[in-house]
Amino acid sequence: MQTFVTEPVDWPDTAPALREQVRALVAEHGERDPVRRANSWTKAAPQFSRKLGEAGLLGMTWPTEYGGHERSQLERYVVIEELLAAGAPVGAHWIADRQSGPLLLRLGNEELKRRWVPAIARGEAYACIGLSEPGSGSDLASVRTTARRDGDEWIIEGQKVWTTGAHVSHFMIALVRSEAGSERQAGLSQFVIPMDAPGVSVKPIIDLTGAHEFNEVFFEDVRLPASALLGTEGEGWKQATAELSLERSGPERYLSSMVLFLELVRHAQGKDDPVLAQLVGRLAAEAWTLRLMSASVAAKLARGEDPALEATMVKDLGNSYEQAIPQLVQAAVDFGDAEAEVLRAVCFYLLQVSPSFSLRGGTREIIKGIIARGLGLR
Amino acid sequence: MSDTRRMLAEMADPLFAELGPDAPSERALPQLEELGLPLLLVPEAKGGFGGDWLDALIVFRLAGYHALGVDLPAIAVGKVAGAGEEQHQSLMAFARAAQIAGALDAALGLAVGYVNEREQFGRPLGKFQAVQQSLATFACEAAAANCAAMGAAQALNRGAAQFEIATAKLRANRAVEIGTTVAHQVHGAIGFTQEYALHHLTRRLWQWRSEYGNDAHWSRRLGSAVTARGADRFWPDLTARTDPACR
Numbered sequence: 001m002q003t004f005v006t007e008p009v010d011w012p013d014t015a016p017a018l019r020e021q022v023r024a025l026v027a028e029h030g031e032r033d034p035v036r037r038a039n040s041w042t043k044a045a046p047q048f049s050r051k052l053g054e055a056g057l058l059g060m061t062w063p064t065e066y067g068g069h070e071r072s073q074l075e076r077y078v079v080i081e082e083l084l085a086a087g088a089p090v091g092a093h094w095i096a097d098r099q100s101g102p103l104l105l106r107l108g109n110e111e112l113k114r115r116w117v118p119a120i121a122r123g124e125a126y127a128c129i130g131l132s133e134p135g136s137g138s139d140l141a142s143v144r145t146t147a148r149r150d151g152d153e154w155i156i157e158g159q160k161v162w163t164t165g166a167h168v169s170h171f172m173i174a175l176v177r178s179e180a181g182s183e184r185q186a187g188l189s190q191f192v193i194p195m196d197a198p199g200v201s202v203k204p205i206i207d208l209t210g211a212h213e214f215n216e217v218f219f220e221d222v223r224l225p226a227s228a229l230l231g232t233e234g235e236g237w238k239q240a241t242a243e244l245s246l247e248r249s250g251p252e253r254y255l256s257s258m259v260l261f262l263e264l265v266r267h268a269q270g271k272d273d274p275v276l277a278q279l280v281g282r283l284a285a286e287a288w289t290l291r292l293m294s295a296s297v298a299a300k301l302a303r304g305e306d307p308a309l310e311a312t313m314v315k316d317l318g319n320s321y322e323q324a325i326p327q328l329v330q331a332a333v334d335f336g337d338a339e340a341e342v343l344r345a346v347c348f349y350l351l352q353v354s355p356s357f358s359l360r361g362g363t364r365e366i367i368k369g370i371i372a373r374g375l376g377l378r
Numbered sequence: 379m380s381d382t383r384r385m386l387a388e389m390a391d392p393l394f395a396e397l398g399p400d401a402p403s404e405r406a407l408p409q410l411e412e413l414g415l416p417l418l419l420v421p422e423a424k425g426g427f428g429g430d431w432l433d434a435l436i437v438f439r440l441a442g443y444h445a446l447g448v449d450l451p452a453i454a455v456g457k458v459a460g461a462g463e464e465q466h467q468s469l470m471a472f473a474r475a476a477q478i479a480g481a482l483d484a485a486l487g488l489a490v491g492y493v494n495e496r497e498q499f500g501r502p503l504g505k506f507q508a509v510q511q512s513l514a515t516f517a518c519e520a521a522a523a524n525c526a527a528m529g530a531a532q533a534l535n536r537g538a539a540q541f542e543i544a545t546a547k548l549r550a551n552r553a554v555e556i557g558t559t560v561a562h563q564v565h566g567a568i569g570f571t572q573e574y575a576l577h578h579l580t581r582r583l584w585q586w587r588s589e590y591g592n593d594a595h596w597s598r599r600l601g602s603a604v605t606a607r608g609a610d611r612f613w614p615d616l617t618a619r620t621d622p623a624c625r
Contacts (some may be wrong), residue, residue: 001487004521008432009620016623019614032616085613258613266609274598282552282593285545288616289526296525304592313518371517372510376489 009299016076022082030088035349037087041252044168045089053123058097067118073302084255096120100127107231130160130174133346138366140183147178156222164217165312166202175240188236209352249297251312253318254290263343279332309374316367318357326350395445399578403556406448418454431534438473442480445578471547472592477549479527485561485579516560519553548596554587
């Protein structure tokens with residue numbers, strides 16, 4: 001049995017130059033507050049997103065016809081790992097660049113592509129994903145929001161919840177039930193819903209740190225043109241789940257707590273403390289291994305393979321790692337030490353937000369169930 | 379995988395399976411020598427097999443997978459010319475990491491096979507969610523150990539590999555804990571017997587975890603090196619290890 005076959009990753013020749021470009025941009029326009037640099041892919045900063053767009057660092061792999069830059073998947077990977085390692089505030093465009101743009105390019109009609117894709121690449125249009133509903137958490141097939149036809153129009157009724165960034169987004173790609181009376185995975189379709197369409201309302205959900213990332217989104221008699229249907233009517237389930245490898249294996253699954261690790265290294269420097277040295281070593285080894293695994297999944301995606309099982313493993317290990325860092329730092333470091341002030345602030349922030357790491361993108365239990373299926377146990 | 383490596387794997391796999399954990403070395407060694415495996419890392423010009431570290435990874439991993447009774451990795455590494463004591467320890471740490479990766483995969487395979495077959499409470503053990511979740515955790519650990527060993531082999535081929543070897547041994551060591559625990563737990567009492575094959579793997583895994591640097595040794599070494607370079611160098615150093623212009 002070998003569950004994860006690693007082939008050497010051929011990093012692009014352009015990688016060093018791209019890294020320099022990103023590092024300079026982050027140094028000039030990035031976030032300085034170490035607490036805000038932690039968990040940075042949830043921090044929306046539209047100005048920074050537009051800077052990235054101007055620099056040609058969004059929509060990197062997309063056709064130039066739609067505002068993209070036709071660069072390779074691994075070049076994009078280099079850019080996003082640089083942004084995350086530096087704790088740059090990429091939250092505004094993150095979902096649009098990672099999932100919505102590629103989905104629109106793959107399945108969208110010409111009207112949808114022209115309207116949204118170039119704006120995403122400029123860092124001006126942001127997206128949210130409408131999957132969860134009050135009655136459906138991980139059990140997405142139980143969605144009840146409906147789309148029904150009325151002449152040339154579709155009418156959307158219902159509610160989504162836990163929608164990250166709905167309040168800064170320009171459109172949502174929502175999974176809804178388009179066939180009355182259908183059950184489970186059948187009869188679902190995806191729709192592109194402009195957030196300013198009449199009948200769409202957004203209500204914040206404030207998290208336990210006091211931050212506003214999640215929302216409830218309500219649809220009351222929202223009328224959309226026929227062209228708002230994404231892909232094929234009734235194929236929504238297949239379309240939505242096909243994206244999951246992109247979402248589960250990226251460096252955002254292990255780099256969320258990188259800023260805390262770096263602060264730990266700063267704190268340990270010059271102390272010759274074996275406990276701190278061992279913790280740094282253990283966390284560095286894990287980071288290196290996860291980077292190799294994550295990049296190796298990216299390389300497989302770039303070759304057109306679907307490494308769904310490997311992607312799931314990266315998410316599970318990556319989330320566990322990100323969650324372990326604040327706990328381990330708290331256990332090892334004396335926060336009474338005045339020198340540890342920054343470390344303590346970043347650590348306490350991450351302790352509070354880290355429970356979400358193994359919820360977003362699929363709960364740990366669901367993820368382990370998928371791995372078990374890959375092992376032939378289900 | 380390149381053709382030579384596939385050939386190497388196809389050659390070593392059945393032989394290691396046949397020799398297994400108990401073959402006496404007077405019987406095993408001549409057969410290993412016939413395939414040139416003890417001279418795996420000796421250059422062709424010196425009459426060896428001329429293999430690189432990715433070749434070594436394949437052979438050492440398979441030696442672990444089959445819990446090969448002869449310490450072939452030690453023999454092959456012993457013939458690497460010019461390796462001083464410290465370098466020898468590093469190379470053996472790499473070898474043990476590769477063996478651990480293979481043995482974890484084999485133990486995982488045994489465990490999955492067993493829970494699919496063994497019925498309790500009217501259904502196979504593998505249908506119980508708790509058992510599935512444990513094995514999924516095990517699979518992730520085995521995957522991480524394998525990937526880390528691969529990373530070290532690639533680094534050895536590039537040249538300096540201290541960081542990657544430390545990482546691979548440390549990561550493999552940590553995977554031993556979960557892997558051996560889950561493997562025995564899901565096997566129940568049968569896995570604890572001499573007649574069942576699991577102990578050939580797990581007893582070696584526990585041993586290899588201690589050999590050529592335990593968790594404390596490698597984590598302290600790696601941590602001291604990272605700390606000495608400083609926080610601002612960590613990420614640039616990491617990417618420079620793999621980026622084309624830097625290697």
